[in-house]
Amino acid sequence: MEKCDVCGAQCLHKLCMHKVPIFSSLSQDDLTHIASIIRHKKYQKGETLFSEGNRPDALVIVNEGSVKAFKITSDGREQILYVFSEGDFFGERNLFGRQVSAYTVEALEPVKTCSFTKESFHELLHAYPEIAIKIIEELEERISRMESALQSMGVRSIDNRISALLLDFAEKYGTSVPDGTLIHLPLSREGMANYLGVARETVSRKLGLLENEGIIRSNGNKSILLLDRSMLEASAGKSADF
Template identity: 30%
Template sequence: MEGDTAPGFYFIEHGWIKIVTISTEGREQILYIWGPGDLFGGVTAFVDQPAPATAIALEATGLWLLPRHALHEHLLREPTFALRLIEFMAQRLSEMITLVSDLSLRSLTARLARRLLENAVDDVVQRQRWATQAEMSARLAAAPDVVNRALRALVEDGIIELSRQQIRIVDRQRLQVLAASER
């Protein structure tokens, strides 16, 4: 939980976790959504400070914990592992910088377009069981009705098609132009 001291790094064996910050009014900003094979808890694994965010399971989830002291000992013995962990942490930092940049400099439509392109496999974004409109809105830092309007506009413009379980990209090129724009 945000503000608590975490005991180390967590490895997700199965299930999905969202990492969020929550305002005093209860508004949620999703920082990451992680699934099987992902690690989290890196900040407090190295710095003796409270966790900056909260991890919430989106479904039944199995985790492994690598305690802080064991992680430190392993890093001292295994320089290759240490290098890989540094690369991993650098990638997470890069993702966070992109998120801050997107939230502060890009329009909702540009953020939505980018998210759809990042999550698409063969131009289809499959919705997870737990992926509600509220989750998508929190991830994009916008109200659900505003995200709904943006999705409907993309449908009306012939850029995407919506169904209950998926979003299909119909015009990838136009979606890429929107994702690259700042407005």
């Protein structure tokens, strides 16, 4: 890990401040003030931002890149819980009590972060209570998505869940191109398997079937071209709400 030499003003105009929904209601002057108290860091691919059981002392915002949050199961497998990308935040547990981190966070690619210490963030909440409301809304959405994912494990087939995951990635990481939607995958095939709790071979088989059906087209290991969204939604069992 290395500290970033980007100044607050550059952060404000280029990156994190305008990407983060929790700051969306603030004025330009307010954003300038907040940018002045942000800490900046850089991480290399595979580097750990913090580990399960640690006590994070900051709210961390992903400025560039993406990270995975995961736990190691009792049988030694990696279970991915979240993928956080630009504008997402984590580390909030210890800001509202002395709680340890429930997961490890690791960089999936080179990552830049903006963070606030616990003390500075509490000052922000007192000065701008609307930020607290935005955080509650985001955490509620996160819980809702996790509940939907857990429910889908019991009522939807693995094929449904893989298709739904692709739709979720298309919404968050997709770019419109002439032939469809180019999905820049935040996870490898193995990472997708760890996210869904299935074997890597299962993911590869399903992707192969979708490609044979003309629904997607593989574009190397880093991206997939979604050719037919409606067919993928049908494969997922319903419209994307995964």
